[in-house]
Amino acid sequence: MTFPDNFYWGAASAAYQVEGAYNEDGKGPGIWDALSEGHVKHRENGNVACDHYHRYKEDVALMKEMGLKAYRFSVSWPRIMPSEGVINEKGLEFYRNLVKELTDAGIEPMCTLFHWNLPMWLHEKGGWYCTKISDYFEKYTETVVEALSDKVSYWMTFNEPACFIGCGYVMGNHAPFEKCMDMEHPEEMAQKIALLSKNVLLSHGKAVQAIRRCAKKAPKIGMALNASLFTPENTSEESVEAARAATFSEQGAFWNLNWWADPMVKGEIPRAMKDVISGEEREIICQPLDFFGFNNYNTNDYDEYEGRNERAWPGMPRTAMDWPITPDALYWAVKFIYGRYGLPVLITENGMANLDFVMSDGKVHDPQRVEFLKVYLAGLKKAVGEGVPVIGYMYWSILDNFEWAEGYDKRFGLVYVDYRTQKRTRKDSSYWYAEVIANNGADL
Known part of the structure; x- marks a missing residue:
């Protein structure tokens, strides 16, 4: 068995993490340009x-060499709209050329x-608290689509709103480094989270x-x-349904998938947002979509949701991000998502950070990443074989890059980057992945 003939084997990146300039x-x-001083390692x-x-x-030549069928990139909002009412043609030209x-x-x-780097001028108006941000995002979207849609067909509105709201405004460990988490005043905190989420959802719908x-x-x-993804301990119906219920529970609020996806896809508003989203706004938010993009790196056992961490056994394999390696992640992710939302699934991110370096032979040997890919993609192939419509897989990431608050320590790339010289070196995993692409996953 292979993947579908038109399957998109690809890789991904984000503007702030790779572009520079x-x-x-x-x-x-943007907020990461202006506010990250003192918040990032080293x-x-x-x-x-x-x-x-500049490179x-x-x-792109390296992508072609690997045989990639697709490349997921993001546009930098502050590169396109550096100040209110200004459109930067040079910024648009870069993306046209790309x-x-x-x-x-x-x-x-x-x-x-949008992949996290909000323009500073918009942050100064309140950022995602700003009631007019959906109108600004709509205008930005129009500008980008008019410039690129002669060649671009696939569009994603947002990357991981759970993270840029949860880490940026609730926990305060990502830009803009604001922290509304306050367990002593839970009602006020909940109101802020609901407002932030509403503004993201409205922006999505208008976009x-x-x-x-x-x-x-x-x-x-x-x-x-x-989102938090919970997987069953075994294949019994009881275990599967318990994992599904945990995955789509409202208990996790913005960290859970249905907080965002139910309004976007089903027009159903979580209880915690019903007081701030009107019927008219719900209609704006819920627009027809063509695919469901999902970023996933690992899963939790559903027992962990009840306070028991059955999977965190001593010596459990972990990536350099300290994330557990859970080979069944993509299998259950696409099964649960398609079962609830009925949309074809695109894996928009999946990968691992590893302790990579150039060895004495001038190469980068990363057998752990090859094994990670082998077992995760085998799970994805199994789901495809069971009839789940998966349209593509975007490895995160094409290049080693700036990993937000972790700085440059964590290397996710298929291509090693020497940040002193900007020399690129393909890792062993990139050659393995090229073989997978060439035979369309037949050997997985």
């Missing part, structure tokens, strides 16, 4: 990152509109409308969500 060609500051930042802004042709390079190489460009209105060729629209 933080103040070039008219780009304005006082590092994304000012240069992988210098993808995108080299990077998507042309991709399509000329036979690689499908998949565009994410979907804008894409359909402005796209030059038929668009395929989704999102890239992440």
Whole structure:
């Protein structure tokens, strides 16, 4: 058995994590540019990152060499709109050039509109608390779609709203480093989370409308969500249903999938947001979607949801992010998502951070990543064989890059980046992945 003939084998990145050129060609500051000082390991930042802004042709050539069918990238909002009411043509030109390079190489460009770096001018208006942010996002979406939709068909509105709201505004460990978590005043905290979430959801709905209105060729629209995923201890119906119930419970609020996906896909509003979202707003939020994008790296056993961590046994395999390696993650992710939402699934991120370095032979040997990919993709293949419509898999990430508050320590890439010289070195995993792509997963 192989994957479908039109399956998108790809890899992903995010603008702030790879582009660099933080103040070039008219780009304005974003919250990660302006506010991260003192919040990132080793006082590092994304000012240069992988210098993808200047080296995108080299990077696309590496993608072509690997045989990638798709590349998921994000557009930098502050590069396009450096200040209120200003559109930066140089910024649009960069992305036009990037998507042309991709399509000329036979690689499908998949565009994410927002991957965490909010323009500072919009942050100063309240950021995701701002009641008008959905209108600003709609205008930004129109601008990008009008510029790129002659070559881009696949669009994602947001990457991981659970993270940029949860980490950025609740826990305060990501930009803008605001912390509304206050267990002594839970009602006030809940109101803030509901308002933040409402503004993201409205922005999503208006963006979907804008894409359909402005796209030059038929668009395929989704999102890239992440969430706590719970998997069964065994295949009994009781165990599977317990894991499914935990995955879609409202108890986890914004960390759970249904907090975001139920309003977007089903038009159903979680109880905690019903007082702030009107019927008219619900209609805006719930727009027809073409696929369900999901980022996943690991799972929890459903017993952990009840306070018992059955999977955290001593010596359990973990990545360099200290995340557990759970080979059944993608299998259950796509089964549960398709079962609830009925949309084709695109794995928009999956991968592992490893302790990679260039060895004395000049190569980067990463057998752990190869094994990770082998077992995770085997689970995905099993789900496809059982009839789940999975349209693609985007490995995170194409390049080692700036890993947010972790700085440059955590290396996820298929390609090693020496940040002193910007030299790229393909890792062993990239050659293994190229073979998987060439035989369409036949040997998994």
